[in-house]
Amino acid sequence: MSNEPKVSKNREKKMAIVSSLSDKFGKAKAVVFTNYAGLTHKQIEGLKKELKKAESEFVVAKNSLLVRATDKKLEGEYALDGQTGTLFLYNDIIAPLKALAKVIKELNLPNVRFGIMEGDFITGEQILKLSTLPTKEVLLTQLVFGLKSPITGLHRALNWNLQKLVMTLNVVAQAKPADVAPAPEPISEPAPQQPLKATAQEEKEPETILAETAEEKAAEQPENQETDHKGGEN
Numbered sequence: 001m002s003n004e005p006k007v008s009k010n011r012e013k014k015m016a017i018v019s020s021l022s023d024k025f026g027k028a029k030a031v032v033f034t035n036y037a038g039l040t041h042k043q044i045e046g047l048k049k050e051l052k053k054a055e056s057e058f059v060v061a062k063n064s065l066l067v068r069a070t071d072k073k074l075e076g077e078y079a080l081d082g083q084t085g086t087l088f089l090y091n092d093i094i095a096p097l098k099a100l101a102k103v104i105k106e107l108n109l110p111n112v113r114f115g116i117m118e119g120d121f122i123t124g125e126q127i128l129k130l131s132t133l134p135t136k137e138v139l140l141t142q143l144v145f146g147l148k149s150p151i152t153g154l155h156r157a158l159n160w161n162l163q164k165l166v167m168t169l170n171v172v173a174q175a176k177p178a179d180v181a182p183a184p185e186p187i188s189e190p191a192p193q194q195p196l197k198a199t200a201q202e203e204k205e206p207e208t209i210l211a212e213t214a215e216e217k218a219a220e221q222p223e224n225q226e227t228d229h230k231g232g233e234n
Contacts, residue, residue: 014065021061021069021086028088030117032100032127034110036060036085044085047103047110056096057088070116078114078121085110093117097131 007015025031036044048058063080074080089096104110112124 017061017065018069021059021065024057024059024088025070028090030089030093030115032087032089032097032115033080033113034085034087034100035082035113036110037083038109039107043107043109047100050099050103051087051096054096054099055089055091056099057090059086059088060084061086072116072121092136094130094133095135095137097127098135101128101131 039047044058044060051058061084063084066080066084066086067074072078087096087100100112104112112127114124115122115127
């Protein structure tokens with residue numbers, strides 16, 4: 001026979017509940033603790049049904065089991081007492097809170113106590129304020145519409161400018177040659193005159209002329225002397 005103590009069915013049941021609650025705490029993006037005292041069984045089932053549509057889960061469990069299932073210290077102002085209903089939010093946070101706020105508005109119950117979001121405690125007042133924000137679907141719709149509007153406007157503007165260009169090209173193509181004035185020819189400015197450079201031959205001409213004149217004078221002198229001599233003889 002085994003000496004291990006037998007675990008009662010009641011204890012096994014509690015252990016299974018704690019394990020299930022621990023998994024829910026691990027998967028949830030946020031958790032809200034409420035006091036459901038005053039709600040009938042039918043109303044609680046209706047609340048569970050509405051919250052399930054928003055991808056969340058409303059669970060009724062004993063406070064001692066909830067404390068064992070979470071790693072958060074639920075004590076002091078965040079201690080659990082009374083009839084606790086726990087809301088686990090697995091996907092969108094705002095949509096389940098809106099569904100919860102709608103039921104609270106109709107029945108004045110359950111009372112929101114506090115919650116846990118991203119590892120931090122939040123008050124019941126903060127939770128109700130979050131319920132007034134737009135849902136993820138609404139925000140995505142607004143984002144898509146905001147992105148689509150400028151793109152649509154840009155597409156229309158580009159399309160219209162393209163149509164205008166095609167129309168202009170058609171008009172030019174259909175115009176007669178006489179209708180199209182020739183483009184004026186550009187007037188070319190006269191090139192600035194460069195000063196003329198004397199050639200080597202032209203630069204030497206004055207020296208040549210002077211040389212020739214000196215030779216002519218030298219040739220004329222004997223003739224003049226000869227003439228003067230003859231005149232003396234006479």
